[in-house]
Amino acid sequence: MRYKDSRNHDQLIKKTIENFYQSFYEGDRLLLYRHLTTGFQKNVPLNYFLVHSDYDADFGRLKQIDNIKISRDARDRLSAKAEVTAIIRNKEVKFGVDLKMDFGGWKIEGDSLFRI
16 A cells, blocks of 8 residues: 655755755755765765865855656655756856655755766
């Protein structure tokens, strides 16, 4: 029997992205790392994430989160894609952010962010 999930996933996804940006604004890279999926964390250890320049990206200033699309795979796992608009180096930039339900909460797929 499938579990009836009554949570507002759109709001939870927005809050996850907003919290990620708040960590970025505060320069809290440890908390920033915590918002990334377990799979990303397994592939990129914390000490590497904290010191390697590939993961010291400028995400700009969050302007807007739009077009959240949630899907469920054949194994009943939730994933989502959100369109984020940010001001980066005085330019408005739109990019997609992939998220995954990870241990009961939404986490950001690090690969979707660190390729921008």
